[in-house]
Amino acid sequence: MTKERLYLFDTTLRDGAQTNGLDFSVEDKIVIAGILDELGVDFVEGGYPGANPTDDQFFEKKRTQKAAFTAFGMTKRAGRSVENDPGVQALINSASDAVCFVAKSWDYHVDVALGCTNEENLEGIAESVKAVINAGKVALVDCEHFFDGYKANRDYALSCAKTAYDAGARWVVLCDTNGGTLTHEIHDIVQDVMTVVPGSHVGIHAHNDTEQAVANSLAAVRAGARQIQGTLNGIGERCGNANLISLIPTLKLKDEFAEHFEIGVSDEGLANLTSVSRQFDELLNQSPDRHQPYVGASAFATKAGIHASAILKDPHTYEHVAPDIVGNQRKVLVSDQAGLSNLMEELKRMGIEADKKDPRLVDLLARVKEREAVGYSYEGAGASLELLARRHLGSVPEYFTVESFRVGVERRYNALGELVSMSEAVVKINIDGETRMSVAEGKGPINALDIALRKDLGHLQESIASLELVDYKVRILNGGTGAITRVLIESCDGAGHRWFTVGVSENIVDASFQALVDSVTFKLFKYP
């Protein structure tokens, strides 16, 4: 039996970017687009070129290999042609494969927000869609406030959808912009829309304001829609968007959907889902939700209690899906076996051959767990994990040792009466028995330390010449300024390598210094 194709449209970088407190840089967007592309979504909506410098720069190049790289923006304004609308032109001229227009479909908003007539709005939809198709791109139309608009004026809402479809839009997406529509209404309204647009061209864009974004997306699919829009970990404005990380496993694993539909995410992609979810949280510098469906650290954790032995006997009768299918782990079994095979997998990825029976592996696993218990997170710091593993198993040369360092920050009035800050660091290292001291000023204490550390590594200096720190993240693990601090550092070199290191301490300077030393060491070892 051939399965019908169901399409996933990711809007993490556009609607997700509306999340309160979130601010993606171009570099963040590039990394996330890569993760999404690898995962297997069909569309990566990257932002709104023409609206801000970040998105302009992001859309200078195509940022996906497989997924349709999609630009978002408004339909043409009333009273001007598409050619003379700089907004639409920016979308068309961007390095996008597809353009997703947001179009008003609630007559009230056409009047109040756009200030044009209902007919002008329809014309704007049609003309904008045609211009995108003429430019050789795929056109999509997000019908904003569709469900509320439908309830206020069914005919007009439907005519917006129909206009988009008739003009050639590949997808007409029904947006529950305010997020308050219930599952049943979604189902019924999608079915009504299908009287004017075939279901194979209908998409759903749900928000989580009643905690039903996932259910609403699935209800739309049940009714006949064939595209789902959502975000990684459900980020988004207010209560968030539909969570693709929850939807993907349900679509792939639950018979009701898996028997009828195929999605772009492979079984390998699914097995990587937990890692994708956590990587994304690391990027946002936020703690993963332990209770997140499918991928949370507690999603398969059972306070065994009365059921302990039964669970051990037959775990699947206590689990709605097997945790490893989504790359997660069962927690009730303190399963050294599961931990060990995970670790083997990691080592293989690093290119380390290890025998499963090697007793050092068990030691290494214990060491990793021990360090994770005090706050290290190797999920986002592969280079530090690799150093730990290689030191434990084979050997990483001791390129240099740090004898001591000190750093000071002083803020006071200078001779001109201006309040200024000064940061200075001194690092004393030993290379091949020879002590070298370096001193440097920096913009802050960590910067000063970084400069001093890398100032004079003797004969190693050349090897680290192109090392650059790309990102520096700090997470406080248990509240207050006296808490445990975790520092993640992302580094790169001239040859395009990128690696991540971690440091943990009560002292932010110590934690940072650990991660810096790991970064330098990794560069010397891996990319000399």
Next chain:
Amino acid sequence: MTKERLYLFDTTLRDGAQTNGLDFSVEDKIVIAGILDELGVDFVEGGYPGANPTDDQFFEKKRTQKAAFTAFGMTKRAGRSVENDPGVQALINSASDAVCFVAKSWDYHVDVALGCTNEENLEGIAESVKAVINAGKVALVDCEHFFDGYKANRDYALSCAKTAYDAGARWVVLCDTNGGTLTHEIHDIVQDVMTVVPGSHVGIHAHNDTEQAVANSLAAVRAGARQIQGTLNGIGERCGNANLISLIPTLKLKDEFAEHFEIGVSDEGLANLTSVSRQFDELLNQSPDRHQPYVGASAFATKAGIHASAILKDPHTYEHVAPDIVGNQRKVLVSDQAGLSNLMEELKRMGIEADKKDPRLVDLLARVKEREAVGYSYEGAGASLELLARRHLGSVPEYFTVESFRVGVERRYNALGELVSMSEAVVKINIDGETRMSVAEGKGPINALDIALRKDLGHLQESIASLELVDYKVRILNGGTGAITRVLIESCDGAGHRWFTVGVSENIVDASFQALVDSVTFKLFKYP
């Protein structure tokens, strides 16, 4: 038209207590039972008397006034009478109004976990229910693994439900114990159950493993069930239970339910919901989820952008419900693109009266934008914004000025040959013309600064005595250790106030110090 009664059964203190990492004391339980009773749920399930000392003590007295105080436990064991089953006797002898039995309804588990015959299990259900009724209490039966059991052996699952009902159980509750059942299945299976138990006696107990616990609960009600079990903020094992905090507003505010059903939560109770949710988080000592439906701090927050003025003109077309109905607040984020009307709205919320024509407002807006352009983010730092605004418009007293500070971190070998770090800070402040110098050591540089700053504020010292730093977050805005650093600090005091401040600098110490000074100043100004 008379509305049908829909019953809410809270299991925060029983199934919610299974949450990974959670541990309620008797005092916690007493406080939470009071909150639930006040809120208006119909049943407060308090725990498992007979299973542990906490629950024994908790069930020594009735802990609710209005809600039925409910004990949870297993049905009688096979091969002994109810009178000789200490477990059942403990439930009956507890100070409960109602007893909720958990009963196996999947034949597989009857065999593997109970080790008795299917018939013995049915007999256990019937006898246990009758004993509770004879003791003058209300009997409920939670049919464990009901949906998976139904799929494996429909007839047996139904006979468990029917046995409970026929024995006189007021409620037969269908539990989706593994949490993997989909909305549609829930609906259909509940309807099938209603061939043997009237819907007015059927309850639903859903888990969130596919992120659909709320939708599944509502689907059961649509099918005919009339009791919903859930927890505060959806806490619970693995991915949690159905979230009553999300369900209550939907049941009371959405026509599909509100027109047909009445629940025990009054309009006043609903208006207190945000407070209940946050109070509960306080008790658990966890940060409230900003994105939680209805009650999250961001649930009605809009990054206004192009829509700002339209939202303010007619907020209800941008909100699925009015925030104040659930005790929450509208929040139009003062972000990059926001205009004057946004700012006015924010000021109003702070209790600052300002005339729209006041030229200082335009200046203030320019100042906010200027600061946001260099990295400040007032979205997450309301206290810093309020200080900025009040300084600009009215006046905030200059409680103290910082003349200078310095901080040093040194890492070296101590006399015992151990590598140790030491952080020390000196702060020089001026209060009412008098200079005070304080020095402190800390676990890291920021902690040392924090302690030194708050060590001696002279006559102001008493006002900040209960100030506490709850969280400290660092975000690097454009990569590398020499980049701009933004520090967000969350503070609280003994009276339960919470406020957020921000600092931005190239220097992490400077940025932290700004946020610390803002926090202290805000405390002095707002909550002296």
